[in-house]
Amino acid sequence: xxxxxxxxxxxxxxxxxxxxxxxxxxxxxxxxxxxxxxxxxxxxxxxxxxxxxxxxxxxxxxxxxxxxxxxxxxxxxxxxxxxxxxxxxxxxxxxxxxxxxxxxxxxxxxxxxxxxxxxxxxxxxxxxxxxxxxxxxxxxxxxxxxxxxxxxxxxxxxxxxxxxxxxxxxxxxxxxxxxxxxxxxxxxxxxxxxxxxxxxxxxxxxxxxxxxxxxxxxxxxxxxxxxxxxxxxxxxxxxxxxxxxxxxxxxxxxxxxxxxxxxxxxxxxxxxxxxxxxxxxxxxxxxxxxxxx
Amino acid sequence: xxxxxxxxxxxxxxxxxxxxxxxxxxxxxxxxxxxxxxxxxxxxxxxxxxxxxxxxxxxxxxxxxxxxxxxxxxxxxxxxxxxxxxxxxxxxxxxxxxxxxxxxxxxxxxxxxxxxxxxxxxxxxxxxxxxxxxxxxxxxxxxxxxxxxxxxxxxxxxxxxxxxxxxxxxxxxxxxxxxxxxxxxxxxxxxxxxxxxxxxxxxxxxxxxxxxxxxxxxxxxxxxxxxxxxxxxxxxxxxxxxxxxxxxxxxxxxxxxxxxxxxxxxxxxxxxxxxxxxxxxxxxx
Numbered sequence: 001x002x003x004x005x006x007x008x009x010x011x012x013x014x015x016x017x018x019x020x021x022x023x024x025x026x027x028x029x030x031x032x033x034x035x036x037x038x039x040x041x042x043x044x045x046x047x048x049x050x051x052x053x054x055x056x057x058x059x060x061x062x063x064x065x066x067x068x069x070x071x072x073x074x075x076x077x078x079x080x081x082x083x084x085x086x087x088x089x090x091x092x093x094x095x096x097x098x099x100x101x102x103x104x105x106x107x108x109x110x111x112x113x114x115x116x117x118x119x120x121x122x123x124x125x126x127x128x129x130x131x132x133x134x135x136x137x138x139x140x141x142x143x144x145x146x147x148x149x150x151x152x153x154x155x156x157x158x159x160x161x162x163x164x165x166x167x168x169x170x171x172x173x174x175x176x177x178x179x180x181x182x183x184x185x186x187x188x189x190x191x192x193x194x195x196x197x198x199x200x201x202x203x204x205x206x207x208x209x210x211x212x213x214x215x216x217x218x219x220x221x222x223x224x225x226x227x228x229x230x231x232x233x234x235x236x237x238x239x240x241x242x243x244x245x246x247x248x249x250x251x252x253x254x255x256x257x258x259x260x261x262x263x264x265x266x267x268x269x270x271x272x273x274x275x276x277x278x279x280x281x282x283x284x285x286x287x288x289x290x291x292x293x
Numbered sequence: 294x295x296x297x298x299x300x301x302x303x304x305x306x307x308x309x310x311x312x313x314x315x316x317x318x319x320x321x322x323x324x325x326x327x328x329x330x331x332x333x334x335x336x337x338x339x340x341x342x343x344x345x346x347x348x349x350x351x352x353x354x355x356x357x358x359x360x361x362x363x364x365x366x367x368x369x370x371x372x373x374x375x376x377x378x379x380x381x382x383x384x385x386x387x388x389x390x391x392x393x394x395x396x397x398x399x400x401x402x403x404x405x406x407x408x409x410x411x412x413x414x415x416x417x418x419x420x421x422x423x424x425x426x427x428x429x430x431x432x433x434x435x436x437x438x439x440x441x442x443x444x445x446x447x448x449x450x451x452x453x454x455x456x457x458x459x460x461x462x463x464x465x466x467x468x469x470x471x472x473x474x475x476x477x478x479x480x481x482x483x484x485x486x487x488x489x490x491x492x493x494x495x496x497x498x499x500x501x502x503x504x505x506x507x508x509x510x511x512x513x514x515x516x517x518x519x520x521x522x523x524x525x526x527x528x529x530x531x532x533x534x535x536x537x538x539x540x541x542x543x544x545x546x547x548x549x550x551x552x553x554x555x556x557x558x559x560x561x562x563x564x565x566x567x568x569x570x571x572x573x574x575x576x577x578x
Contacts, residue, residue: 005471006403007481013402017410020395020456027429027451028417034428092319098312108563109320112327115558117510117528120551124326127333133544135329138344169323174570227421231512235532249423256427257517265427272424 032273038266050263057267066243067251067268074247077161078225084165085221086214089172094202096173097180107177114170118163119231125163126236149237153244156237160245163236164229172217179213180206223279226272248272327555333548334358341544353545361549366534370550373527376445376519377509378557380526383446384508385501388455393493396459397485401471414453422448422514430517440521449507449514455500462496463489499568506558527554 039057041050061067092110096103113121128136129149137147149155183206191201230249233239239246239254246254252272256265329348333341336351361370398404399411422429429448438444466489474484490497515529525533531550535542562569 005468005475007401007471007475007484009402009481010404012481013398013404013407016394016398016402019391020414020453021410023391023447023451024414024417024453027432027448028425029413031425031428031432034431035425038428088319092316092323095312095316095319099309099316102313102316106316106320108566110323111562111566111569112555112559113323115506115562116327116555117512117558119510119512119528120531120554121326123531123547123551124330127544127548128326128329132541133341133344133346135345166323166326178570227423230423231510231528234512234516252424253426253513257430262427269424269427276421276424 035266035269035273038262039270040263042263053263057263058271061264061267061271066246069243070246070248070251073157073243073245074226077157077164077229077245077247078222080157080161081164081168081225081229082218082221084161085168086172086217089169090176090210090214092169093173093176093180094206096177103177107174110173111170113167114174116167117231118167118229119235121163121167122160122232122235125159125166125232129159151241153241156241156245160229160233160236164225164232168221168224172221175213175217176210179210183209219279219282223276226275226279248275330548330551333544334552336545338541338543338545342541357545357549358553361546361553365530365550366543366546368522368525368530370527370530370553372523373525373530373550374553374557376442376524377526377528377554379442380445380511380515381505381508381557383442384449385504387446388450388452388504389497389500391450392453392455392459393490393497396456396463397489399456400460400463401481401484414456417451417453426513426517433518439518440524444518445515445524445526446508449511455504458496458500459493462493466492495568498565502561502565502569505561509558 040052040054042053043050096106128134129147131137131148131150140147147155149159187205188201191205227249233245233247233250237245239250252265252268255261255268332347332350334357335354336347337353340346340351363369363371399407433439433444433448470488471484474488510528512529515526519525531547531554534547534550
């Protein structure tokens with residue numbers, strides 16, 4: 001789409017666009033290029049020189065069992081976060097949609113967790129499950145279950161999943177609720193007249209109409225669980241125990257900043273870049289489709 | 294009227310109460326972590342370390358919040374709140390300003406390199422800061438911007454979402470307006486300030502809400518570049534309040550800080566709910 005009416009001149013627009021281009025160049029393109037460049041080298045232990053290794057860092061990474069484990073961890077983590085945030089959100093949205101009065105008040109309350117930073121959410125959930133003072137871990141121990149996410153990898157994963165999904169329930173709820181509100185009432189009423197009860201109407205009419213929203217949320221939540229959950233993991237588990245919760249972004253951080261392995265960290269950045277690229281393409285393909293329909 | 298419209302498919306009597314009950318249960322479950330944090334911020338340390346902790350607020354509210362705000366653990370929480378505020382507003386205002394200008398240039402001018410710039414900006418959509426942390430850190434360190442507001446803000450405004458939003462919106466502004474401005478001999482910047490910016494104010498407000506929360510809730514970036522506690526933001530500073538090793542954390546103060554950390558974004562989201570929902574839907578399109 002283009003404007004038919006435009007202003008003349010070339011200096012002014014260049015001046016107008018300059019701040020964004022300069023900031024993007026300095027803080028985006030240069031670092032991104034640097035990441036790609038560094039991924040081709042291995043620096044010596046003293047950081048004085050580096051040796052060109054071509055795709056060596058990538059070959060090493062892809063055969064590294066820790067890196068592969070991190071891929072698997074990320075896949076499990078993002079699948080669980082997506083499911084645990086979308087299903088309760090859909091459930092709540094369906095209930096809220098049935099209420100004419102009061103749904104606004106519920107919505108106001110349900111929005112809260114979205115505003116809570118992932119890192120703060122991490123602290124809240126850590127507090128509830130803390131092995132020494134946690135309320136939930138205490139009640140679990142009364143029931144005979146000894147909760148210890150510091151030692152148990154499965155429990156650690158469960159905790160970071162729930163803490164990450166929690167704030168996203170609000171976000172998904174808003175989208176599902178908006179989508180439900182736009183389902184034409186006449187269609188639902190027609191089905192009701194035909195004698196279809198609530199759940200039947202839900203599965204045969206409402207759910208198919210929600211599928212574009214659901215697909216969109218699927219992509220957005222996967223992107224979220226890949227990148228924005230760093231705060232949750234850093235506050236709750238620090239990637240442990242035994243790397244059980246080290247997702248890819250966390251590994252870029254721990255190898256690059258804690259381990260000071262720049263070549264490997266950069267190569268990981270490049271791999272992540274490809275992953276984000278693919279996700280973005282999927283997202284745009286979908287958006288395009290939605291615009292046409 | 295609404296009730297009549299919905300009459301056919303709406304539950305009445307027991308059904309409606311069941312629905313409300315389910316909804317309240319859902320809200321309670323979702324709200325529980327926040328409630329518990331609030332309770333913990335109003336009781337004393339001994340009440341917390343002897344589980345189970347109380348479920349209703351205690352009488353230590355002022356003591357804990359005073360301790361957090363004015364002493365904190367490494368640095369007073371008031372300082373961290375101020376840093377977060379500067380960062381969040383800096384990111385929101387900075388991003389909106391540069392995006393308005395560049396979107397105006399892209400939509401209302403034909404100039405050499407326009408398409409190239411457009412695609413260059415488009416590319417920045419693809420790479421969150423988490424992915425390029427090491428080299429970005431080196432750039433910021435090279436400029437001597439560690440422990441500075443500039444270092445906190447600039448790398449996070451290098452993204453194109455806002456530019457795209459404004460571009461989409463500008464394209465819907467009727468051509469007649471620009472035509473009339475041109476016939477009147479108005480200079481482009483006059484047109485921009487008198488027509489384009491006022492017309493975009495809803496979009497600007499909606500974006501401000503989204504970007505404020507985005508900036509406020511940043512964690513990884515402030516964690517890397519603020520080594521001086523005086524420059525910590527509140528969201529990243531909470532984790533720094535936990536003792537290393539086996540010492541027991543000062544839970545009441547930490548929880549008071551957590552509550553303080555969520556108040557500004559919650560106020561923004563709840564008070565500007567309509568704008569926020571709109572901004573969310575727009576910026577994800």
